[in-house]
Amino acid sequence: MFGFSVFLNDEIDEDYLQSMLAAGFSGIFTSIHIPEEDVSHYKQRLAQLGTFARNHHLELMVDISRDALGKLGASSQHVGPLVDLGISGLRIDYGIDWQDVAEISHQLKVALNASTLQQSDIDALKSFQADFTSIEAWHNYYPRPETGVDSDYLLARNQWLKANHLPVTAFVAGDNDKRGPLYKGLPTLEVHRDLLPLAGALALIQDYCCDHVYIGDPGLSASSRDQFVTYIDENSISLSAQSLVAGHTDWLDHIQKPHSNRLDPARDVVRSQEARLRPLVKPIVALNTIERPIGAITIDNEGYQRYQGEVQIVKRALAADDKVNVVGQVKFSHLPLINQIGPGQKFEIRMEAFN
Template sequence: MFGISIYLSENNDFETTIERASEKGFSLIFSSLHIPEEDPAHYSHLLTRLGNAAKAHKMQLILDISAESLAHLDLTIDQADQISKLGVTGLRVDYGLNIAEIAKLATKIKVYLNASTINKTFLDALLQAGVDISQVEAFHNYYPKPHTGLDIPFFKQTNDFLHQYGLKIAAFVPGNGEKRQPLYAGLPTLEKHRDIHPFAAALELKTLGIDHIYIGDPSLQPSTTDQFQAFQQNSTLLLDCQLDNDLDPQIQQHLLSPDNNRMDPARDLIRLEKSRLALANLNIPAIPSRACPTGSIMIDNALFGRYQGEITIALRNLPAESKSNIIGQLDPAAIQILPFIQPGQIIQLRLHTKK
């Protein structure tokens, strides 16, 4: 599942943000009660607004807390479950709570633990304390400061360990709209994702064992939100591209319609399995060939015989091929998505006009 992050500030119109996110298929909200840049005096009424919006759109609301931050709501850790009345469905506890307190809390509300810091000793102690593991999940941090995000080997090892205990795991990717203060440098869990397209980063997190993926920053560009929506609906990957201006209308119509990567995926190419049959009536003459960089969109011409009409996308830099015409190019952000295309994956190209 995909989620957004909402930060409790007076000038944040999060009701509108939540409504739009819900319409696009996002079902999770992350928020925090200990953000240094925010005024805790406003937490109570802002959290009431946030909880009401989450309930109105049937979205889960996970709140990052500590014993100190709960005090801003006039609550102690023993009363933390009362926060569920505001629409909060889970509490992420990072520090200031011992095993007995966490075990007790888990009997009242779902508890999310810091995925990067819990270990076998801690989890075994929780189980010994009688905690219902189905009431516990793991939640990685985001890292605002550049060069402080996690590396993949540690991340994957941690996730493999947590899954052995049956825990679901959440993590963050950065946004590509409004960036979060005070550094405005993105809020990823993995350092390599700091400057990567959010949707490509989310697809990589899925391959690394992440169950729930949140946008750490306040917003996404609308075109990126549409990519998350399409994937959530039926696993479609929207890939932005530029196409030749003089392209045959029938070829362009097929290019901009959903197709599938073949179930027997090629090493070097995405092969759109419906294209050859759909374009069988065309005679496609050869044009002068040139080298095919990664992301090149190609169609096999008459020189390829029975393969004429097959549309392919280069997964790596390829040499010139006289039997294939280059007819377009994926945008750089779409190229970042290529490594995560699965056999049989639904793919839909989306036209971006050259500026």
């Protein structure tokens, strides 16, 4: 499941909510640390956000402290005011003890701090008869550069959490309207700080055992939303590329049809299962048979005989081959997505014309 973040220090942007809903996102995360002088504004915005979530069947998870809980007229024994606001779950912050967490788990979904949770904490929750069907583990996001989580740590941590039957959520940075005051992204993993959002999200799911991924920043670009739409609706990874050959529109049409990686994936390239089986308008002559860098998009020419027409995306740099035409190059920011095209994964290539 994919979700996005909304912060209550600003007015709620209904257009953005609608755009993320239309893109297929199914969860909203927000944080409530209410300053004394602004309680009414926060309550109003939270109510607006909760109404939207409830009306559109979105999950609304709220990062909350005991202090903020009280300001909203709720307690661990009485979460009715939160339910009335449209809140479906709480990410537990400081000041709430395990007995209170256990009580809340019987009324709302509970998200525990995935990075700091210990076996003794799980044992305490069991002793207080917490409802573990309502408990998840959520990682933090890290606004300051160089403070995001280490990749090896995250994988080991998530494997432990999964062994304890806890679903895991983590964050990727947005690529538009990043949150201040640093404006450096809100990822869980430091290595993902400047990564394309979909690439980071798929890596968290496929490589780091995460179940859910949220956009940490309050903004996602239209192009990234389009990528999520394609993945959510069609289970297909969309790559943007630049054409390297003029003319030959028949080649480009051949390349821009839907593809899926072979079920027996190659080490060096992503191989389209479909391309070689599609009829060609005419034989593919040898052209631009140059070295193949990572991200090169190639089509086998007539020199490869029965392989003619096969479309590949290069995963590791390869030498030139006079039987392979290099016809395009995946854009730099989209290169990490190539690693997420596993066996049988559908993908599409959106090629910009040669100029």
